[in-house]
Amino acid sequence: xxxxxxxxxxxxxxxxxxxxxxxxxxxxxxxxxxxxxxxxxxxxxxxxxxxxxxxxxxxxxxxxxxxxxxxxxxxxxxxxxxxxxxxxxxxxxxxxxxxxxxxxxxxxxxxxxxxxxxxxxxxxxxxxxxxxxxxxxxxxxxxxxxxxxxxxxxxxxxxxxxxxxxxxxxxxxxxxxxxxxxxxxxxxxxxxxxxxxxxxxxxxxxxxxxxxxxxxxxxxxxxxxxxxxxxxxxxxxxxxxxxxxxxxxxxxxxxxxxxxxxxxxxxxxxxxxxxxxxxxxxxxxxxxxxxxxxxxxxxxxxxxxxxxxxxxxxxxxxxxxxxxxxxxxxxxxxxxxxxxxxxxxxxxxxxxxxxxxxxxxxxxxxxxxxxxxxxxxxxxxxxxxxxxxxxxxxxxxxxxxxxxxxxxxxxxxxxxxxxxxxxxxxxxxxxxxxxxxxxxxxxxxxxxxxxxxxxxxxxxxxxxxxxxxxxxxxxxxxxxxxxxxxxxxxxxxxxxxxxxxxxxxxxxxxxxxxxxxxxxxxxxxxxxxxxxxxxxxxxxxxxxxxxxxxxxxxxxxxxxxxxxxxxxxxxxxxxxxxxxxxxxxxxxxxxxxxxxxxxxxxxxxxxxxxxxxxxxxxxxxxxxxxxxxxxxxxxxxxxxxxxxxxxxxxxxxxxxxxxxxxxxxxxxxxxxxxxxxxxxxxxxxxxxxxxxxxxxxxxxxxxxxxxxxxxxxxxxxxxxxxxxxxxxxxxxxxxxxxxxxxxxxxxxxxxxxxxxxxxxxxxxxxxxxxxxxxxxxxxxxxxxxxxxxxxxxxxxxxxxxxxxxxxxxxxxxxxxxxxxxxxxxxxxxxxxxxxxxxxxxxxxxxxxxxxx
Amino acid sequence: xxxxxxxxxxxxxxxxxxxxxxxxxxxxxxxxxxxxxxxxxxxxxxxxxxxxxxxxxxxxxxxxxxxxxxxxxxxxxxxxxxxxxxxxxxxxxxxxxxxxxxxxxxxxxxxxxxxxxxxxxxxx
Numbered sequence: 001x002x003x004x005x006x007x008x009x010x011x012x013x014x015x016x017x018x019x020x021x022x023x024x025x026x027x028x029x030x031x032x033x034x035x036x037x038x039x040x041x042x043x044x045x046x047x048x049x050x051x052x053x054x055x056x057x058x059x060x061x062x063x064x065x066x067x068x069x070x071x072x073x074x075x076x077x078x079x080x081x082x083x084x085x086x087x088x089x090x091x092x093x094x095x096x097x098x099x100x101x102x103x104x105x106x107x108x109x110x111x112x113x114x115x116x117x118x119x120x121x122x123x124x125x126x127x128x129x130x131x132x133x134x135x136x137x138x139x140x141x142x143x144x145x146x147x148x149x150x151x152x153x154x155x156x157x158x159x160x161x162x163x164x165x166x167x168x169x170x171x172x173x174x175x176x177x178x179x180x181x182x183x184x185x186x187x188x189x190x191x192x193x194x195x196x197x198x199x200x201x202x203x204x205x206x207x208x209x210x211x212x213x214x215x216x217x218x219x220x221x222x223x224x225x226x227x228x229x230x231x232x233x234x235x236x237x238x239x240x241x242x243x244x245x246x247x248x249x250x251x252x253x254x255x256x257x258x259x260x261x262x263x264x265x266x267x268x269x270x271x272x273x274x275x276x277x278x279x280x281x282x283x284x285x286x287x288x289x290x291x292x293x294x295x296x297x298x299x300x301x302x303x304x305x306x307x308x309x310x311x312x313x314x315x316x317x318x319x320x321x322x323x324x325x326x327x328x329x330x331x332x333x334x335x336x337x338x339x340x341x342x343x344x345x346x347x348x349x350x351x352x353x354x355x356x357x358x359x360x361x362x363x364x365x366x367x368x369x370x371x372x373x374x375x376x377x378x379x380x381x382x383x384x385x386x387x388x389x390x391x392x393x394x395x396x397x398x399x400x401x402x403x404x405x406x407x408x409x410x411x412x413x414x415x416x417x418x419x420x421x422x423x424x425x426x427x428x429x430x431x432x433x434x435x436x437x438x439x440x441x442x443x444x445x446x447x448x449x450x451x452x453x454x455x456x457x458x459x460x461x462x463x464x465x466x467x468x469x470x471x472x473x474x475x476x477x478x479x480x481x482x483x484x485x486x487x488x489x490x491x492x493x494x495x496x497x498x499x500x501x502x503x504x505x506x507x508x509x510x511x512x513x514x515x516x517x518x519x520x521x522x523x524x525x526x527x528x529x530x531x532x533x534x535x536x537x538x539x540x541x542x543x544x545x546x547x548x549x550x551x552x553x554x555x556x557x558x559x560x561x562x563x564x565x566x567x568x569x570x571x572x573x574x575x576x577x578x579x580x581x582x583x584x585x586x587x588x589x590x591x592x593x594x595x596x597x598x599x600x601x602x603x604x605x606x607x608x609x610x611x612x613x614x615x616x617x618x619x620x621x622x623x624x625x626x627x628x629x630x631x632x633x634x635x636x637x638x639x640x641x642x643x644x645x646x647x648x649x650x651x652x653x654x655x656x657x658x659x660x661x662x663x664x665x666x667x668x669x670x671x672x673x674x675x676x677x678x679x680x681x682x683x684x685x686x687x688x689x690x691x692x693x694x695x696x697x698x699x700x701x702x703x704x705x706x707x708x709x710x711x712x713x714x715x716x717x718x719x720x721x722x723x724x725x726x727x728x729x730x731x732x733x734x735x736x737x738x739x740x741x742x743x744x745x746x747x748x749x750x751x752x753x754x755x756x757x758x759x760x761x762x763x764x765x766x767x768x769x770x771x772x773x774x775x776x777x778x779x780x781x782x783x784x785x786x787x788x789x790x791x792x793x794x795x796x797x798x799x800x801x802x803x804x805x806x807x808x809x810x811x812x813x814x815x816x817x818x819x820x821x822x823x824x825x826x827x828x829x830x831x832x833x834x835x836x837x838x839x840x841x842x843x844x845x846x847x848x849x850x851x852x
Numbered sequence: 853x854x855x856x857x858x859x860x861x862x863x864x865x866x867x868x869x870x871x872x873x874x875x876x877x878x879x880x881x882x883x884x885x886x887x888x889x890x891x892x893x894x895x896x897x898x899x900x901x902x903x904x905x906x907x908x909x910x911x912x913x914x915x916x917x918x919x920x921x922x923x924x925x926x927x928x929x930x931x932x933x934x935x936x937x938x939x940x941x942x943x944x945x946x947x948x949x950x951x952x953x954x955x956x957x958x959x960x961x962x963x964x965x966x967x968x969x970x971x972x973x974x975x976x
Contacts, residue, residue: 491929523899524880526926527935527942552880556922556937559881564937568917615922815886816876822891822918824911839916 011038011109013312014099016089016254018044020053021285021301022114023070026081028309035080037313041106042076043099045088048138049076054298057165059141060172068138092258094278110280112308113255113268117248117286117296122157126219130241131227135166136248144243148173151240153225155179157216159186163245164331167208170243171332178209178237180229182246185212190327190338191378194355198362198380202334205360211237250287250294263289272319274308282308295323299430306433324394324430328379328386335383340393341366341376349375352404356381363407365389372398377407387469395426419469419476420763428473429459429466436473443477450474489751490528492520497676497751501536510541511549531555532751535638538674539746540787542794544801546808557636560812561798562618567825567836570618571611572598573635574625575671578645578663578683579606588628596621599833605642605680607633612834614821616814622799631671631797638752639674640681643667644692648685648702657702659685662731666700669735672795673742673788676749676758680715694722697755698738703727707734711741711769712759720756723766726774736785740773743784868964868971877905877970882934884910884921885972892961892972893921895934895945906945907963907972912936913956920958 013034015022026042034040044050051068059068076083084103091100098105119134121127130147134140135156148154154170156163159181170177179186185196186203200210214231222228225238250267261269261277267289274282274290284304286296295301300323310317328337344351348369355362361381368375374392379385385407391397392406400406424437434457447453453474454460460470488494493516495503500515509515512533516525525533534553537543543550546561557563562570574589589608593600596617598610613621622632634640643666646652648659663683673679682693683700692715693699699710705728713722726737749758762768771777802808814821827834828841871885877896884893891910898904910918915938923934926942928951933942942951948958962973 492927522927522930524897524925524927524932526928526933527924527940528926530924530926548879551878552925555924556919559922564919564922566915566917566938568915568919568922568938810876811878811883814884815891816883817872818886820886823889824918 009037012107013038013040013110013112014106014108015040015042015112015114016099017114017116017251017285017287018042018046018050018083018085019114019116019285020050020070020298021116021305022112023050024302025112025114025284025305025309027071027075028306029312030075030078030081032309032313032315034309034313035078038080038110040081041108042081042083043087043089043101044083044085046137046139047086049073049083049085051138053136056135056138056141057169057172059138060145060169065138089254092254092281094258094281097280108280110312111282112312113276113281113283113287114285114305115251115254115287117250117294119162119244120247120249121244122216122246124216124219126227127242127244131219133241133243135162135169135243135245141169144169144241145173147241148175151175151226153178153239154241154243155229155237155239156243156245158245158247159183159210159212160189160245160247161187161327161329161331162248164203166243166245167203168332171206171208175240176207176209178211178239179203180211180214180216180237182215183212186210187336187338190336190342191380192343192364194353195336195342195362195364195378195380198355198360199331199334199336201357201360202381203332206332206334208332248286248296250289252287255283255287263292263294265289265292265294267294270304270320272321273311274304274320275311282311284308290320290322293322295325297323297325297327299323299433300325302431303433326390326393326430328383330383335379335381337377337379337383337386337389339377339379339386339390340374342378344376346375352407354404354407354409356409365403365407367399367403371403374399374403374406387466391422391426391469395423397421419473422473428470429457429461431466432458432461434459439470439473440477443474443481443483448478448483489532490526492516492522492525492529494521495519497532497536498748500533501540501747504533504536504540510537510543512537512553513549525553527555531558531638534558535674535676535751538639539791542672542674542791544796544798546798546802546805548807551811560615560618561622561632561636561802562613563636565611565836568822569611569825569836570613570615571609571635572613572618572621572625573603573607573609573633574630575633575667576607576630576642577667577671578643578660580645580660580664585629588625588630592621592624592628595624597834599835603642606644607635607642609635612827612836614814614825615812616819616821619803619809619812623803626797626800626803632799634672634798637674638677639672640667640670640679643681643683644696645683646685646690648683652685654688655685655702656704657685657707659683659691659700659702662700662702662707662734663691665731665735666698666738669792670738670742672798673746673791675742675746677752677754679742679755695719696722698722698742700734706730709734709737712755714754714756718756723759725766725770737773739788740781740784741769743788744769744772744780747784867974868966869974870966870969870971872970874965874968874970880925882921882923882925884918885970887972887974891918891921893934894963894970895921895925897925897932900932905963905965905970906932907961908934908943908945908948909958909960911958912938913950913958914939914941914953 050070087101089099089101098107119136154175155178156166157180159179167177167179186199216229218230220228222238226240229237252268255268263269268276268283270283270288274284276283285301304320307317307320326339344366349366352365364378366376377389422436426436428434442456460467530553562572593610598612601609603609643663645659645663649655680696681698682691682696684691684693685702693701694710695713695715699722701708707729708727709725710722711725714720826837828837879898882893882895893908893910895906910920912919919937923937932945935942943958948960950956964971
């Protein structure tokens with residue numbers, strides 16, 4: 001047994017300070033088995049065990065002290081570990097190896113100082129009591145709360161990170177909050193002038209007063225409010241309370257008392273092992289100064305804690321050689337991020353800036369002189385760019401050809417850097433120093449659950465800022481090892497849409513039943529997998545959707561080839577290719593609408609929608625439309641909708657190409673094409689872009705020499721500008737390119753994924769898509785074109801097909817045992833047309849039931 | 853032809869009523885019959901040996917539209933369900949209870965195939 005030997009050699013380790021860093025150090029010690037070597041005593045000045053100071057302002061938002069506490073209360077009850085709360089250490093006697101507290105002397109063999117910092121309050125005449133509050137501990141917050149109960153207005157002195165946190169706290173206490181900053185901008189350390197200005201605009205918009213370049217000279221009694229803060233040149237601001245948050249100072253009083261070496265600007269001087277000038281004493285966190293610098297963030301504090309713990313346990317750990325002060329946070333609900341050389345101080349560095357004064361957003365990207373690496377960044381208003389930029393900066397990843405794209409706005413959040421691109425050394429969680437390599441190790445060790453991964457590595461349990469990235473890396477590593485991340489379509493198919501698509505093609509499967517029998521579970525399917533498979537079968541083989549085996553797969557809109565509206569009636573949209581229609585065509589549509597009393601409306605896609613048809617009326621309506629020369633418009637399907645166009649060179653004095661003719665060609669080619677989601681097209685005859693092609697899945701804009709192709713745009717709920725894909729194409733190349741792109745989308749998109757979202761999900765982005773479609777990097781082009789040609793060749797109007805088959809028409813009966821319509825459907829007249837009656841609408845017009 | 857007006861299969865308050873023929877049904881899907889002003893959706897699953905036929909109210913309680921018969925038949929956790937075509941909530945074919953909203957429930961009728969005729973048990 002080695003317990004006896006280890007017992008004899010057990011020493012006493014004392015940790016002074018039970019803040020976040022001190023606590024982390026003890027956790028690390030325990031994890032490294034330090035109780036084999038040491039009895040550990042922890043002294044905390046506050047009555048509260050370690051709590052999360054990063055989220056201190058949430059104390060006013062309803063979180064109590066216990067929910068802010070770090071770890072379990074039971075943690076300090078384990079053998080060999082004693083926590084002394086409310087016990088400040090008064091002195092250290094290095095000769096006698098003792099610490100002296102009010103409760104007596106405690107001998108130590110090794111000592112760790114984690115005493116943190118204290119708020120700096122400049123000496124100002126008249127500052128006392130409620131005009132000299134600070135914001136650091138839970139006790140401070142209780143004092144502020146008590147002061148605020150009598151107050152209307154509160155001022156924070158200091159416009160840095162903590163000052164703005166404090167202002168948020170005052171605001172959440174219901175006070176009118178003001179921030180007074182000595183520097184000419186907010187957060188002078190992290191932000192540049194533009195960033196500070198954007199932050200100021202946002203914070204002022206939240207009702208917080210911001211006063212820059214103001215030094216408080218004295219505090220006297222106020223008239224309207226309790227105090228009056230006097231600035232230079234007679235300016236003043238009255239307030240009921242003042243919180244000082246003008247910076248922190250390392251808490252190095254014990255070190256001074258016992259004669260440890262200090263940094264030039266304070267702080268206990270430590271080496272790369274976090275050891276002070278006394279070999280038995282370590283210092284970590286904000287009380288320590290490495291190379292003269294104090295690091296006032298939690299991540300470097302944790303790294304120092306790990307280093308000291310490893311030293312004490314004789315375990316290897318990389319030396320502490322300073323820290324990256326990059327940070328992202330939400331101040332008063334405003335995203336603020338600062339990475340590396342945010343001020344562009346490096347020699348030869350160049351900056352890209354994006355300034356949006358309308359929404360007060362600002363982003364700056366600082367790149368190296370050779371333009372190849374990210375040195376730093378400033379973000380105000382949107383931190384979704386942060387993770388990617390940080391990875392570029394920390395891992396020296398080569399910049400893309402257009403670095404500005406990293407900070408330019410996008411329809412979606414900034415494209416994540418493919419996790420593939422990250423080296424194993426890339427830090428994923430900087431709070432707990434978890435690298436991508438460490439995540440990989442855990443995956444290799446068999447972890448398949450994100451919660452387990454977090455428990456094992458602690459990644460994502462510090463500030464939480466890395467959660468999204470962690471999940472991405474984890475899932476990527478799982479799938480790289482062939483471990484299934486559950487992306488099942490539904491309970492019947494353990495495949496994604498893309499995988500099912502591949503199966504259907506490779507095995508030549510043409511029915512749902514076959515696919516379910518071979519690759520699914522159960523014998524029925526559900527309303528998720530049936531329409532998806534129906535769509536895949538249609539994309540691959542383009543059989544009429546009214547085939548008996550396909551009918552039960554379709555959503556009601558596809559089943560009845562019309563769009564169900566809220567009262568169970570349908571709307572009907574005949575195809576009007578390119579929006580071009582003859583007067584006779586218009587008259588025919590009008591005649592049908594009039595005969596069946598349908599509400600008519602022009603759609604955004606240059607067509608006419610006819611509303612209010614009952615199921616049993618659909619065949620008659622379509623019979624008349626087909627006689628008049630119309631085809632189905634597929635408004636009900638996840639399929640090609642319309643090709644919008646302007647009149648182009650035929651009529652327009654500016655037009656440079658015949659946009660209508662091209663729109664007709666495109667619409668006739670792709671009509672009936674089933675896809676993961678609906679497809680919208682447009683063709684504009686000149687650069688004035690009257691057809692709004694840049695908001696479409698496929699947009700074509702005429703040039704002097706041919707056509708420019710734009711792809712993957714979207715209007716609707718999440719607008720996204722289409723991206724320029726190819727320029728000056730001739731007609732044939734244009735069609736061939738669209739063939740390939742659409743078929744590639746159909747093959748690889750997820751269910752109900754529009755082209756815009758699909759495009760953003762592609763690793764490698766637009767360049768990759770160009771490589772596949774234009775340069776044929778996957779040698780797929782021939783296959784994609786052939787498949788499109790098959791779908792085009794098999795096109796037939798579904799309504800014409802259905803009308804020719806009495807069996808298919810059987811379904812178009814409201815009741816299979818009655819010729820009448822649904823008696824519950826009621827309409828009222830409005831603006832000369834009928835519309836569905838609301839629940840208790842007085843003027844009801846009974847529907848006339850035609851009996852034949 | 854209006855089959856709902858045919859003679860009841862049995863007399864009395866509660867009785868089996870013929871509503872349509874087997875060939876009016878659509879396999880793996882639904883149709884609707886009118887029975888004395890009430891709309892009943894019939895779902896036909898010919899491959900289900902133990903019970904191929906179900907009958908539920910056609911009225912969707914959420915939209916108050918008569919659309920249940922036009923939903924997609926499926927299986928959730930082993931139970932046969934119909935998804936309402938408007939708001940996609942699921943009702944169990946067995947008893948008409950709603951998977952997502954317990955307060956929504958459709959009346960379920962006993963239904964059977966007798967020869968090539970479909971009969972619903974009509975109780976007051």
